[in-house]
Amino acid sequence: MTIALPIHGRGTADNPPNRFESISVDDDYDHVAPEERVSPETSFFHDETRTIIARNDSPDIPFDFSLNPYRGCEHGCIYCFARPSHEYLSLSAGLDFETKIFVKREAPRLLRRELMLNSWKPSSITLSGVTDCYQPAERLFRLTRGCLEVLLEFRNPASIITKSALVTRDIDILSKMAGHGLVEVYISVTTLDNKLASTLEPRAAAPQRRLDTIARLSDAGISVGVMVAPIIPGLTDHETASILKAAANAGAKRAGFVPLRLPFGVKTLFETWIQTHYPDRAGKVLNRVRDLRGGRLNDPNFGTRMRGQGAFADHMKALFALSCKKYGLNEARYAQPASAFRRPGGQLDLF
Numbered sequence: 001m002t003i004a005l006p007i008h009g010r011g012t013a014d015n016p017p018n019r020f021e022s023i024s025v026d027d028d029y030d031h032v033a034p035e036e037r038v039s040p041e042t043s044f045f046h047d048e049t050r051t052i053i054a055r056n057d058s059p060d061i062p063f064d065f066s067l068n069p070y071r072g073c074e075h076g077c078i079y080c081f082a083r084p085s086h087e088y089l090s091l092s093a094g095l096d097f098e099t100k101i102f103v104k105r106e107a108p109r110l111l112r113r114e115l116m117l118n119s120w121k122p123s124s125i126t127l128s129g130v131t132d133c134y135q136p137a138e139r140l141f142r143l144t145r146g147c148l149e150v151l152l153e154f155r156n157p158a159s160i161i162t163k164s165a166l167v168t169r170d171i172d173i174l175s176k177m178a179g180h181g182l183v184e185v186y187i188s189v190t191t192l193d194n195k196l197a198s199t200l201e202p203r204a205a206a207p208q209r210r211l212d213t214i215a216r217l218s219d220a221g222i223s224v225g226v227m228v229a230p231i232i233p234g235l236t237d238h239e240t241a242s243i244l245k246a247a248a249n250a251g252a253k254r255a256g257f258v259p260l261r262l263p264f265g266v267k268t269l270f271e272t273w274i275q276t277h278y279p280d281r282a283g284k285v286l287n288r289v290r291d292l293r294g295g296r297l298n299d300p301n302f303g304t305r306m307r308g309q310g311a312f313a314d315h316m317k318a319l320f321a322l323s324c325k326k327y328g329l330n331e332a333r334y335a336q337p338a339s340a341f342r343r344p345g346g347q348l349d350l351f
Contacts, residue, residue: 006276009202010040010099011076014272015092016265019084040099042074044137047102052110052147053125060306063159066129067111069143071102073131075163075204077190078273079230082130084264093265098203101137108146115154115343122341124157134164136203148173153344155180157336161227163188165205165213175220180340184223186256187214189243191236199277211250218251223334225254231316232260233288234281235274240316241323248327255329257320259292259308267297288312 007013054066072086076098083093091100104110114120127133133144151158152173160167160183167174167185177183191197192207205213217224226247231237244255262270274282286297292308293299299309307313324330 006199007040007095009076010095011078011080011200011202012094012098012269012273014269015094015096016268018087018090018092019264040095042099042101042136044140045100045102047071047104049104049106050110051114052104052107053114053120054129056129058302060302061129063124063126063129065123066126067107067133067147068128068130069104069107069133069141069147070131070135070137071104072097072100074098074101074136075132075201077163077201077204078270079200079232079260079262079266081261081263081266083266083269085130087265094269101135103137103141104143105141107143108150111147111150112154115150115156122156122338124159124336124338125151126159126161128161132162132164132204133160134162134166138164138166145170145173148177151182152177155182155340155342157182157338157340159183159336160185161188162186163190163201163204163210165209168213168216171216171220171222174217174222178220178222181335181337182340184225184254184334184336185217186225186227186254187217187247187252188227188229189247190228190230190232191239192242192246193236193239196236199273211246214247214250214252218253223254224252225256225329226252227256227258228320229256229258230260231257232285233292233312233316234285235278237288237316240319241326244320244323244329245327248329252329253332254334255320255324257316258306259313259316260289261293261299261305262289262297263300264298271297 052067056064056066083097086093086097138144148170174183187210189210194206197207214224228240228243231240274285289297291310291312294309299305
């Protein structure tokens with residue numbers, strides 16, 4: 001296996017071939033001295049999508065509708081299951097995914113238009129069903145904030161999943177939504193180890209900032225939870241109880257978890273990353289993943305892909321459940337009322 005030298009501030013230096021393309025470009029980063037390597041700048045492209053609410057038909061994902069203002073994500077998390085989605089744009093799941101960001105500039109307008117349709121039945125919409133809606137691009141484009149303003153106006157329930165402290169910028173809107181029981185925010189915490197986080201998730205908020213974000217949201221009266229995701233066996237699984245304890249102490253009331261899954265090109269990217277940064281435990285980590293995934297590095301099957309299978313998966317689930325009980329997480333189900341939904345006055349002028 002070729003081990004690529006890392007690029008500071010990026011999750012990967014590789015652009016593996018696109019599985020849909022017969023031609024690929026070799027960036028040749030491996031032949032450049034580390035001190036001479038320059039981190040590629042992030043480029044933004046206009047995404048001309050005509051719809052914004054996506055319907056989920058996967059039985060093992062706990063939401064039916066999602067909204068993603070951005071395609072690609074500058075956080076650069078090496079394990080991100082969304083990386084292969086860039087291949088549909090004739091790009092790579094590697095460095096392209098974190099440096100070429102497609103921006104749905106019309107997202108708030110499209111959302112308003114779709115909520116105005118009589119065919120829309122009030123349902124919770126998850127922001128960040130694929131890529132993080134509070135990634136660095138949001139500071140510039142403010143599309144997530146615009147969408148939240150629309151959701152508040154319509155009083156349509158929503159859930160947010162993010163690993164960014166930027167979500168606190170929108171506490172003014174979120175607290176108003178919370179006043180109607182319309183919003184729940186999950187902060188993703190993968191590890192409490194700053195050194196590990198800096199290479200695993202190079203442009204995401206540091207672990208303590210994520211815990212501080214939980215505290216700020218909770219203090220503002222916003223329902224907040226923690227997602228321990230992904231749990232990486234042999235690398236971060238020993239932190240599960242500590243993460244849940246820290247999140248509960250910060251004000252989280254609910255929690256969820258997902259074991260590492262490595263679809264398509266993410267397998268190669270993660271293998272290269274673990275060999276580069278943690279060569280002493282690479283074999284253990286990869287073998288543990290195979291134990292969870294029926295002997296492979298990825299299991300795409302409904303029912304097992306989000307939880308894994310086998311003895312180690314059972315142990316992970318039991319430890320998570322025991323820790324949640326110990327720290328008072330998931331004691332009550334959070335219900336988002338659709339009855340508050342309303343369509344504002346005006347007709348086709350909103351189109």
